[in-house]
Amino acid sequence: MSRKLFTCNGGVHPEGHKDASSGTPIVILPLLPRYVVPLRQHIGAPARALVRAGDAVLRGQMIGAAEGYVSTAAHAPTSGRVVAVEPHEVPHPSGLTDLCVVIESDGLDQAVEFQPLDWRNLDPSALRNRIRDLGLAGLGGAVFPSFIKLNPEGAGIDTLILNGAECEPWITCDDRLMRERAAEILQGVAVMRHMLGAREVLIGIEDNKPEALAAMRAAAAADVEVVAVPTLYPTGGGKQLTYILTGRETPTGGRSTDVGVQVFNVGTAYALHRAVALGEPMLSRVVTVTGHVAAPGNYEARLGTPITDLLLAAGGALPGSIGKLVGGPMMGFDLEDNAAPLTKAVNCIIVKHSSLFPAKPAVLPCIRCGACARACPADLQPFEMYWFARAKDFGKAQSYDLFDCIECGCCSFVCPSHIPLVDFFRFAKSEIWERERHKHDADQARARHEFKEFRLEREKQEKAEKLAAKVAENKARDAAAAAGVAETAADPEAERKKAILQAALDRAKKAREGVTPRNTENLPPAVEKQISEIEARRAESGAAQPETDPPRAES
Amino acid sequence: MNGSPYILSENNSVTVVMLKVLAALIPGVIAQVWFFGPGILVSLSLCALFAIGFEAFILLMRGIPLKPFLSDGSVLLTACLLALAMPTLAPWWLYLVGVFFAVVVAKHLYGGLGQNLFNPAMVGYAALIVSFPVYMTQWAAPVGVAHVTPNLWEAFDLVFAGGGSISPDAYTSATVLDTWKTQVRQGLGAAEILGQPIFGRAGGRGQEIVALMYLGGGLLLVSNRLATWHIPFAFLAGIAATAGVLHLVEPARHAGPLFHLLSGGAMLGAFFIATDPVTAASTPLGKLIYAGLAGFLTVIIRAYGGYPDGVAFAVLLMNVAVPFIDAYTQPRVFGHKHGGKRGKP
Ligand code: SF4
Ligand code: SF4
Numbered sequence: 001m002s003r004k005l006f007t008c009n010g011g012v013h014p015e016g017h018k019d020a021s022s023g024t025p026i027v028i029l030p031l032l033p034r035y036v037v038p039l040r041q042h043i044g045a046p047a048r049a050l051v052r053a054g055d056a057v058l059r060g061q062m063i064g065a066a067e068g069y070v071s072t073a074a075h076a077p078t079s080g081r082v083v084a085v086e087p088h089e090v091p092h093p094s095g096l097t098d099l100c101v102v103i104e105s106d107g108l109d110q111a112v113e114f115q116p117l118d119w120r121n122l123d124p125s126a127l128r129n130r131i132r133d134l135g136l137a138g139l140g141g142a143v144f145p146s147f148i149k150l151n152p153e154g155a156g157i158d159t160l161i162l163n164g165a166e167c168e169p170w171i172t173c174d175d176r177l178m179r180e181r182a183a184e185i186l187q188g189v190a191v192m193r194h195m196l197g198a199r200e201v202l203i204g205i206e207d208n209k210p211e212a213l214a215a216m217r218a219a220a221a222a223d224v225e226v227v228a229v230p231t232l233y234p235t236g237g238g239k240q241l242t243y244i245l246t247g248r249e250t251p252t253g254g255r256s257t258d259v260g261v262q263v264f265n266v267g268t269a270y271a272l273h274r275a276v277a278l279g280e281p282m283l284s285r286v287v288t289v290t291g292h293v294a295a296p297g298n299y300e301a302r303l304g305t306p307i308t309d310l311l312l313a314a315g316g317a318l319p320g321s322i323g324k325l326v327g328g329p330m331m332g333f334d335l336e337d338n339a340a341p342l343t344k345a346v347n348c349i350i351v352k353h354s355s356l357f358p359a360k361p362a363v364l365p366c367i368r369c370g371a372c373a374r375a376c377p378a379d380l381q382p383f384e385m386y387w388f389a390r391a392k393d394f395g396k397a398q399s400y401d402l403f404d405c406i407e408c409g410c411c412s413f414v415c416p417s418h419i420p421l422v423d424f425f426r427f428a429k430s431e432i433w434e435r436e437r438h439k440h441d442a443d444q445a446r447a448r449h450e451f452k453e454f455r456l457e458r459e460k461q462e463k464a465e466k467l468a469a470k471v472a473e474n475k476a477r478d479a480a481a482a483a484g485v486a487e488t489a490a491d492p493e494a495e496r497k498k499a500i501l502q503a504a505l506d507r508a509k510k511a512r513e514g515v516t517p518r519n520t521e522n523l524p525p526a527v528e529k530q531i532s533e534i535e536a537r538r539a540e541s542g543a544a545q546p547e548t549d550p551p552r553a554e555s
Numbered sequence: 556m557n558g559s560p561y562i563l564s565e566n567n568s569v570t571v572v573m574l575k576v577l578a579a580l581i582p583g584v585i586a587q588v589w590f591f592g593p594g595i596l597v598s599l600s601l602c603a604l605f606a607i608g609f610e611a612f613i614l615l616m617r618g619i620p621l622k623p624f625l626s627d628g629s630v631l632l633t634a635c636l637l638a639l640a641m642p643t644l645a646p647w648w649l650y651l652v653g654v655f656f657a658v659v660v661a662k663h664l665y666g667g668l669g670q671n672l673f674n675p676a677m678v679g680y681a682a683l684i685v686s687f688p689v690y691m692t693q694w695a696a697p698v699g700v701a702h703v704t705p706n707l708w709e710a711f712d713l714v715f716a717g718g719g720s721i722s723p724d725a726y727t728s729a730t731v732l733d734t735w736k737t738q739v740r741q742g743l744g745a746a747e748i749l750g751q752p753i754f755g756r757a758g759g760r761g762q763e764i765v766a767l768m769y770l771g772g773g774l775l776l777v778s779n780r781l782a783t784w785h786i787p788f789a790f791l792a793g794i795a796a797t798a799g800v801l802h803l804v805e806p807a808r809h810a811g812p813l814f815h816l817l818s819g820g821a822m823l824g825a826f827f828i829a830t831d832p833v834t835a836a837s838t839p840l841g842k843l844i845y846a847g848l849a850g851f852l853t854v855i856i857r858a859y860g861g862y863p864d865g866v867a868f869a870v871l872l873m874n875v876a877v878p879f880i881d882a883y884t885q886p887r888v889f890g891h892k893h894g895g896k897r898g899k900p
Contacts (some may be wrong), residue, residue, distance in 0.1 A: 008889075009889075012562075012564065014562055014564075015562075093558070141578050149851060162713070169562070231718065237890070239890070245891075250890050250892050251890050251891075252888065252889075252890040252891050253890075254890070279579060325561060327559075329559070329560060329561040329562045330559060330560045330561075330562070331559050331560070332559055332561070333558060333559060334558075352561075357561055357562065360563065361563075361568065362623040364568075364569050364623060364624070364627055364668065364669075365667065365668045365670065366669050367569060367572075367629070367668065367669045367832050367833050368574065368669065368832045368835075368837055369832040370837050372784070373837070373838075374780075374783075374807075377889065378885055378888060378889045378890075379888050379889045380888055381837070381885065381886075383837070384837075384881075400885075401888045401891070404888050404889065404890060404891070407559075409559050409560030411562050412560050412563070413562065413563055413564050414564050414567065414571045415563075416567050416568050416571065416572050417568075417669075419566070419568055420557070420558075421559065422558065422559060423557065423558050426558060442827060468874035
């Protein structure tokens, strides 16, 4: 097992705090009286609600259907009654609410009948559709619908990478899962490999997880290579892990599939195994609850579990806690409301205490020390981007490749002036997106205006033509009256209108289908949010906007 | 705007960085005391006091909170570098003027910490050498060459009262760079010049040891990642290469590389002055170009210019070119095909 590893530039060594939660086995949460299931737990368009208040549901019943291409389904976590389909707090950096199905449990936990999938013989496209309807999305935090990533068409994928790096401090859910359920994970990997036709399978695990490495090695078949990668944040970034294991650099704005690699999180492999072997939809996930709680550890909880209950299961927050984080401390975000439910995207809840998360010191001006640039895994010059972002010169910030920033936080982490660099980058990106949107709106308005002018002009012309035609017709009729010729042709105007309508519909359909999926494994939640907002906007406008990134300033 | 990351690297602040750089200067200062007497301690403290005074005054004037900015240590470093670049035992007001130019003009008139285009200590030095050339060439002579080496109290006396009992000739001398220049002009041979006791073994008696101490401290900085290797390496390489070529072409007029590396402000410049992050180039390639050219200019100014040392002017000249150098030497971003020109000019 001595694969040659490649070294990414940059990276940092934050304190791990993994021991806090990695020592105890995964605890399965008991049935709760109430679940709140968001219809959007993935990147892309929210699922379309299939139930209404008052409906009875069974465990595993689809309550939200995938809507559009980049979307996936949502399911009832237990049997009971839908009490509401309404906006509810969700764990999201924006702190906004989202449409959720609130289910009151009947305590019976009756399930629909699950049908295992014959994945070796099923038609690939049918298999993918089943996986979509089972609600599978990446559990590494980016929650990209799995069925899209499992489509090998045109991608030429030769390498499948399973991401078990888990480089963020505090989080240990993947670690525990690998220690305890290695065999099932590897069965999921076999399905992925089959679907993608990948020649090589690599499993990357940071070398601070010797037990997980051993367990995975013991369970792995001979043709699956379990590789220990050096512990260095952000090794678990999709592009970073791809480079470290294969030396292939994902091109800017592209996906790892562009270099023949597909990356999945270990949790996703485990879920895929359950999906095919048991026919079970994605109903639960393992989540780390750690920090200033009585019983830090990993909990297998149903999706929709209110975070309050999750915290209770971990013994509750200890006195003196100062809020909670969703995700890790490097890329996570503040949880606004404990009522928000567990979703597919939530891999960790950290209860903060001032001893673990001291107040940030005063910010000083940038001294151009370059520490941020040396720490940046994307080889960016954060202080230059900061300079321009602060001056609101977003074009210049973009010319320093702002959009290659993965918001990993390494630059802020090392800055001796304690500048919240990533905040500035998030701000700059959202401003640029906002401007693009305005521009897009303006373009559309202009187009509409021009079309109106054109239409008025055309109508005028048509009127004139009709008038002329009528005159001619009258003359002709007068002439032909004696011969008794009847006018029977179908109305050409109606035909034309129908054709135009059909063309427009086709265009809109194409545009919707043409939305390109991105490699969003391990994207920070802020980006996710922005992406999903864009997806939503696209869906609303029904217009094609094929770029993956907003257009860049020429550089 | 208060998002991730929620943790920061520990023991990391501008103050810590500056204090570590200051600590790396200590071996050089000790050697200086050993070979040239304790006068340097007087000028160091004086510059530090003046600098803190000016800084506090300006911060108050600009309505900037005193505590975080005064405690960042940057002004202390500027003051110490200026003191180390200046002759010791000069009258007190010379230090005051130097610090004024460094802190008030070069730093705060350009906007304060992080905003200045020119290296503050070198601006202070340049202003002095242009305005008071005589004072700036009277360096304390090394022990063994000087007739007297003033002790601490005598040094105080000299700085504040201007000597009195002791004549400057007794304890000062021209630097080796100066001596070389004048004596070559007088037509003396290289061997004859270098044979004088003040020239020591390679870069001037005492001076060469001080330079080696700066080298040691500087290497500590690099190994602790407070500076990257690029600037010191390129600066010294630029000096060595230029001096080497000149020496090969005209050995009678130009001293060899070792002499240039160990005399004057070369080592201090390489590790502590040219590396000032605010005013130096920031990209790896840019640093090599910036410092290599600064080293080259240092030797050229020493050889052909009218000033005793070239480090200050070389650094200041290259400071002007930094935005340009940076913009054209941007490193390749992950996933991109090429690096190169971006942003500014
Ligand atoms: S680490 Fe901070 S102070 Fe240093 S260059 Fe980057 S932004 Fe500036
Ligand atoms: S947050 Fe962006 S700029 Fe900062 S280190 Fe990460 S990729 Fe580089």
